[in-house]
Amino acid sequence: MALTVIEHPLIQHKLSILRDKSTPTKLFKELVDEIAMLMAFEATRDLPLEDVTIETPLETMHARRLSGYEPVLVPILRAGLGMVDGIRALMPSARVGHIGLYRDHETLQPVEYYFKVPPDLAQRDVFVLDPMLATGGSAVDAIANLKAAGARRIRFMCLVAAPEGAEKLVTAHPDVPVFAAALDRQLNENGYILPGLGDAGDRLFGTR
DSSP states (O other), X not given: OOEEEOOOHHHHHHHHHHHOTTOOHHHHHHHHHHHHHHHHHHHTTTXXXXXXXXXXXXXXXXEEEEOSXXXXXXXXXXXXXXXXXXXXXXXTTOEEOEEEEEEOTTTOOEEEEEEEOOTTGGGSEEEEEOSEESXXXXXXXXXXXXXXXXXXXXXEEEEEXXXXXXXXXXXXXXXXXXXXXXXXXXXXXXXXXXXXXXXXXXXXXXXX
């Protein structure tokens, strides 16, 4: 399974506060930003670099910078939006695409309603963002649509994953690394992650 659970102490500490049902909306959003930023250090570990020559205040030196086109962050609407700002704090030049998917509460299957990404995805590293990897349906469909649009280097980032969703995603897209802050126990009969953190979108935007 191409799943990496990032167990850094700061991530686990912040995740414990994020899960708490008494955590208010403002703090919840701040924690999502911070966790996404910390996770991005691991998820970007293998981005390509190129050699450059620069002038320090004292001398000329050889240094290394990110090579190629700017990365693309693609949040799955709406909850994925909560992870964008934290990662853009590290990569301010990153482009942002959007995929609109919602889960039909009867069938638990994803329904797409919006898709807008840069036209040159084949040249870019693409980070798909969604706080929750539950059934895996939305993630699988989002990545399939990105591949159809030309994306070749894709990573998926979530805060909390269920075993069922993680297995479905890595089976459908074994070439896509998956990064999570936690792998939880299971899904309940309604497709929610246990123990989870509730509905991430509602808690981010104060609609719970």
